[in-house]
Amino acid sequence: MLNDKLLPAWTERDRLAVLRSYRVLDTPPEPAFDDLVQLAVRACWTPMALISLIDERRQWFKAEVGLGVRETPLDRSICLTAMLQPGLTIVPDLTEDPRFARNPLVAGEPHLRFYAGAVLRTPDGVPLGALCVLDFVPRRLTEDQVDTLQLLARQVMSHLEHRRAIAERDEKLEASHQIEQRQSLLVRELHHRVKNTLATVQALVGATGRSAGSFDAFYRSFSNRITSLAKTHNLLTEDYWQTAPLREIALTELKPFAESRQPRFMLLGPPVDLAADLAVPVGMALHELTTNAVRYGALSVSEGYVELRWNVTEDHGVRKLHLEWNECGGPPVNQPQHQGFGSTLLQRVLPMQCNAEVEVQYETQGLRFRMDAPLIDQRLVPAY
Template identity: 40%
Template sequence: MLITDPNQADNPIVFVNEAFSRLTGYAHQEIIGRNCRFLQGPDTDRNDVARLRDAIAAKTPIELDLLNYKKDGTTFWNRVLVSPVFDGEGQLSYFFASQFDVTLERERLSRLERERVDLESEVARRDAELIASEQRLRFALKAGQMGSWSLDIQSQRMMASEGCKENFGRPVDEPFTYEDLMEAVHPDDRAMRDQAVTTAIAKGTLLDVEYRLLTPGGEERWVQIRGQANYRADGTPLSMVGVSQDITDRKRAEEHRALLAGELSHRVKNSLAMIQAVISQTLRRATSLEEAGEALQARVFAMAAANDLLVQQSWEGASLRDLLGRTLAPFGADDGLHFRLAGPNVQLPPRIATSLALAMHEMATNAAKYGALSVEGGSVQIGWDIGTEAGRRSLRLNWAETGGPPVSAPDRTGFGTTLIERVLARETDGKAVIVYAPGGVKLTVDVPMLGDDGATLE
């Protein structure tokens, strides 16, 4: 990722992380102070560049794929997300940009597109051969779950292969009429199916329709029907011939893929929204770019630690104890001196795990700078348990610092306090309270939960 300063001439880059340097091959000192256009080259789409320039001029977010060039001259597809960052008075302060190398994804999609075109070309060729010969389609294979059929349009008499009968869940040794086929169509898909057949006959176009059906046993399946009408010299339709295919597995795979894509989009949007909020608040409150960079890297590290745990668990959740150990490791959580953890096994859902990791990192950072972890002999006790809050079962977590310097409430509320007391409470639908007791800072977090074992939280 990088940050640019639009208040300077040519909107130069003022911050980049190590991942950007690894991606582009440029060293940090070769990047700072330059406009992002140095990654463009002769094959970069000028229209895409113009769209990016217009969005920056309009101070609006934009996401697009650009063909960029690395330092060694090799090209890569860069998915760029640019977002403006405004100060408390609504004035533009910076542009934040994230970059993802999507070269392999683009190549894979291109390959799939070529394969799709080749497949459709082959299907069209076969359909043309079958129409020309006016023969029933007999090329269905059981392994492909395909069948053939023919229909006399005037008498509505239909002939179906064994494969076609199997597609509709019918015994292969029993008759299967056009009325049986019509009755099998799912009630919600009948109008669509009828319209597709009517249009194909009226216009002489290829019939290609997918719809649900109900077998005699009540099972719901998906079929794809393809066919072509034959006509007299005067244009009167005589018959249709075509093929059927059971596409139930494909439809289920598409639904599963759509579910995964939706879940991924939801998680990415949530993560980006949180990162954007952290960046905006950090830059707004930082006294220097160096301070902002260090704070951003530390906070992103805390979120990344939670993300690593969630990935290991396939995003099913994360252990609270493991989350604390991973997040607080840079502050000495493993030495047995600085932290004492006590509580039952609790599994946190992704949204709460990420928010709590960020909050614990903020508490530890403040403790290391000003509190119990800033002096020899200071320590932090973190305990949690399952109890009842306002008539609901909840997880209560307590943070208590001891052995540190005298504590007094700060003159102003920093971003860390705001994040803990407001953001954490909002994300968990609970509450978080910080108390600046003379003997040490204390934090109490209450998170509503579901289930008797505390494994699933709201």
């Protein structure tokens, strides 16, 4: 379709991109364009007029009078040829022009004979199609009719430019509205998360203080728990405080044991993203389980290892996270004589905060922890 001498400034790919930027293809009829083809018919005394836009495999008519269709294949398009010519293309008798004599609309129904088309060209000189008039008999146009057809073609382009400007304005307004809405939701979620975090830290101070035997022990335990909480929050922050991958939460606790020659842990489960209100307590629970395993359980000896399994189930339309922590190869396990912060978190906090069902078994071969908690699927702040 390119003529290097006449149209060196664009390629067909560029032209199609420009055409689509007007967002006009396959839109409903609009009075502004319908009026222009009516004026073209009256000014040129022809039974037919079209605003033809040349797409990749078809010519589509934004407005038409007399033809009765909204599009035709490109092999029937006379405007395709006219679009590549400078100025106005006039063919007094299509049957006598070798370019169009075999066109199906000329050789067959509706037996077109006359064509005159003014190029629809963008301000940058890219042709989009043509405003054309047609007749069933050979004829010519007067000089006034030629001028009028070209004027109407310029009006078509003015309407297309105006239409595109409105569409771009509306898109920017909608994008701005979405950004404002997202920022508002993000501030609300951040406020909610900060309040929850402060409450969690306050609970950690009290619980750690009650279970610690000395200031040094309190400092170590509290610092480690705050560090674990910060790691989970870091994962949430990367997703605007929304969700954190369960596998990444587990790895933040067990990663120190990943470099051992002998495997010390196994993570078995599908990709699962946890909402913030579930990710934080689950992260803390895994921290307590890991800390306990390092001090007293499977990770306290070189031959011990931990197996963490999870999957997602559905119960009466509610999606639930099923998680199991199993320790093997460690020293014999006994029921603890008193309940510390870790036991309280696993057996009391998780059920209250996450509506979870939990089970802790102190079996001789290793600690077993099992949890079923409802998954929160709705994101407060939409994804980009």
